[in-house]
Amino acid sequence: MDNGQHTHIVKYSTFVWVLLILLVFTFSSVAITELELGVFSVTAALVFASIKSIIVLMYFMHLKFDKKFYAIMMAGIVLLLISVIMVTFLDYLYR
């Protein structure tokens, strides 16, 4: 049965690179709290977290090698969460 998967072998070096990138973003998300960004401090934290999530989904969870349909579903979920966060900020930004 076609499960929408393609045979693929990811090189170990790719995983090492992914790990390094994740570590860099983790330390960056801690380091950026030292800067006074005001209302954008949450935005910065969310951007770093989103990039890390996308890398994990693409490589560790093999979304990059699956059907496009799954990527579209994931994109829909991310859009939903972005919308929820934006609606929450209708309170915080105008309070």
Add this chain to the structure above:
Amino acid sequence: MIKTQTQDSTPSFLEYKGRFKGLMGWIFSTDHKRIGLLYLYSMLVFFSIAAILGLMMKLELMAPGKTIMGAQTYNSFFTLHGITMIFLIVVPGLPAVFGNFFLPIMIGAKDVAFPKLNLISWWIYIVGALIALSAQFFGDGPPDTGWTFYAPYSFRTGTNMLPAVTGAFVLGFSSIVTGINFIVTMHRMRAPGMNWMRLPLFPWALYGTSWIQVLATPIVGVTLLMVVLERTLQIGFFDPALGGDPILYQHLFWIYSHPAVYIMILPAMGVISEIIPTFARKTIFGYTAIVISTLAIAFVGYFVWGHHMFTSGMSGVALYTFSILTFLVAIPSAIKIFNWVATLHKASIDMQTPFLWALCFLFVFMIGGLSGMVLGALSANVHLHDTAFVVAHFHYIVFGGTGFAFFAALHYWYPKMFGRMYDKSWANIGLAIFFTGFNTLYLPMFYLGMIGMPRRYYDYVDKFHGPNIISSLGAMFMIVGLIIVITNLVRSARHGVIAEKDPWKGKTLEWTVASPPSLENFEEIPTVTDHPYNYD
């Protein structure tokens, strides 16, 4: 319309002898039908406890002052009543019981996609329930925050909060696992020919519900974890004294808990969409509109959580936005109601018990929905917030909606689940008493709220006495109806007349298999060639 072969000669799932026998054969079974029944039996136990607590509260409110319990006991009673009813019964309710039992059969599959995960989900549910209920018996006294665990009180109260919060956190995993299982099952295991627009409406409702379970539940999980960290490590998330924001807690809590209302009500709507065409002997009116409205409710339902917080101190922009969005979510709900009523128009209706439950659902759900519109209006909400009006509204929605649909589903699918018929006269008598008691209990609470009686108080001033007496008598009447309904069903499981394969002349796939079904449901996977409600 549907080519299928049933296996009447093979033993039913109830008689099937697997690796284990007796109780072990149930609690270690990965059969979706047995797991559905495990949930049903567990929920009946929890429901009995929560209903007794509810009755005790109404007895306390029968007269002003202390009647049968003091303030602290009353506070812990409404907390346990809420936690049990919400987290252990109505949230898992219809999907866990009827979704587990009927989803695979209705889509022509032998089981869910991940049977072992399905069993683990029930085990997590039981562990979570035991942790939550342990809060009553150990530590510094039962929690008294209400089921919402509002901060900052939830980490300042001296009562035993941690087990209750941890239990709710664990229960969330059960919900997520079930949601993932159902989504994958519907994507991967539909019978040949069953495209999405041939999917019956109960599975469609479960599909929308499952997405909410998967996407919204983690938010409350993280929130409850933050409460635990705040209580134990003094990290300031929500406590203003520690630099936190108590309104943030309310946002995070309701970002899950309002969609959770749709976890409760969407499957209920799915059940009603099954029952009405069966007993109207008519193709459902507006199948596509019902499907779209299901998905629309699931989607828009994510953006209305702020209407629980109209008096919390949110910004004006947020208030107006949430009010408008709340009115918007009523549209797809109304579409469903109009479609059900249109289905009944000029139909040859067979007035059987499940249909009567469905009719009662329409009546009480309409009252719940329209009173929700009142609360969605900012100006009215300021006056009615945290009054008995709100309690009446959500009981009309949650108990009136989900509860009536649950009993409608139980009476509809009972012959298929247990292979026997119940006594229809007693079922109808029980329903009549239950329905009368339900309305006598909750209608006066609308009035009490409008004249200013606050919720969550064990005492009140004299002017609230009359309606409270009527309401408490209604509670007793309702419990009598409930006892009749449940006793009839329990008794009939052993002594009822043997049920036919299709006692209601239904058209969906579950009516093509034996009553009760065999272990693998179908000897041969059916091929679907037509829409699910073709009565033409």
